[in-house]
Amino acid sequence: DSGVTQTPKHLITATGQRVTLRCSPRSGDLSVYWYQQSLDQGLQFLIQYYNGEERAKGNILERFSAQQFPDLHSELNLSSLELGDSALYFCASSVGPGQGKNIQYFGAGTRLSVL
Amino acid sequence: AQTVTQSQPEMSVQEAETVTLSCTYDTSESDYYLFWYKQPPSRQMILVIRQEAYKQQNATENRFSVNFQKAAKSFSLKISDSQLGDAAMYFCAYGGGGADGLTFGKGTHLIIQP
Numbered sequence: 001d002s003g004v005t006q007t008p009k010h011l012i013t014a015t016g017q018r019v020t021l022r023c024s025p026r027s028g029d030l031s032v033y034w035y036q037q038s039l040d041q042g043l044q045f046l047i048q049y050y051n052g053e054e055r056a057k058g059n060i061l062e063r064f065s066a067q068q069f070p071d072l073h074s075e076l077n078l079s080s081l082e083l084g085d086s087a088l089y090f091c092a093s094s095v096g097p098g099q100g101k102n103i104q105y106f107g108a109g110t111r112l113s114v115l
Numbered sequence: 116a117q118t119v120t121q122s123q124p125e126m127s128v129q130e131a132e133t134v135t136l137s138c139t140y141d142t143s144e145s146d147y148y149l150f151w152y153k154q155p156p157s158r159q160m161i162l163v164i165r166q167e168a169y170k171q172q173n174a175t176e177n178r179f180s181v182n183f184q185k186a187a188k189s190f191s192l193k194i195s196d197s198q199l200g201d202a203a204m205y206f207c208a209y210g211g212g213g214a215d216g217l218t219f220g221k222g223t224h225l226i227i228q229p
Contacts, residue, residue, distance in 0.1 A: 002159070035217075048215075104162075106161075108159050
């Protein structure tokens with residue numbers, strides 16, 4: 001168990017809908033990262049938050065947004081869903097802001113299926 | 116932008132044998148970190164080993180070791196005494212000195228033959 005908690009484990013929804021994925025980082029970790037894993041694109045970095053502030057953006061679509069709350073949990077919001085958004089979404093956390101220096105621990109992921 | 120290439124989509128090894136998974140990367144940075152993550156059928160991403168680029172000594176974790184060739188930008192993973200529980204997807208990943216996320220390769224599917 002990595003200590004990173006993601007809910008829900010599975011999500012099935014329809015095109016055009018909006019969903020929210022939740023992540024609780026390991027105790028003491030201030031950074032949260034979101035990744036998308038799909039057959040087409042592999043594992044891609046989406047966005048990072050550090051202590052409540054957005055720190056880095058990767059290949060995140062404009063339809064997607066995230067935030068980190070004062071208790072350090074994070075939510076990834078996906079809107080106007082398309083079939084191609086079906087993927088495994090991972091949250092990871094680390095102690096500090098530097099992703100190389102600080103090891104990232106991954107949650108078990110949320111499997112999103114858009115029908 | 117950094118890129119990570121894993122040229123072996125699938126590898127197969129007999130139980131108790133040794134296998135080496137290949138990874139090459141491209142970067143212009145001098146300060147960075149390299150990782151191998153394991154993803155078993157449970158889909159959990161598990162850190163196997165980490166290498167700091169400024170360290171010449173290759174990292175080792177029990178049966179797992181790396182061959183880090185900085186000039187060649189190569190970072191291979193050697194698994195000794197392969198066990199059935201080692202069967203998984205293995206991802207090579209690059210982490211730069213800045214605040215971007217990890218860059219992953221496409222992965223190598225490792226099969227352990229009993």
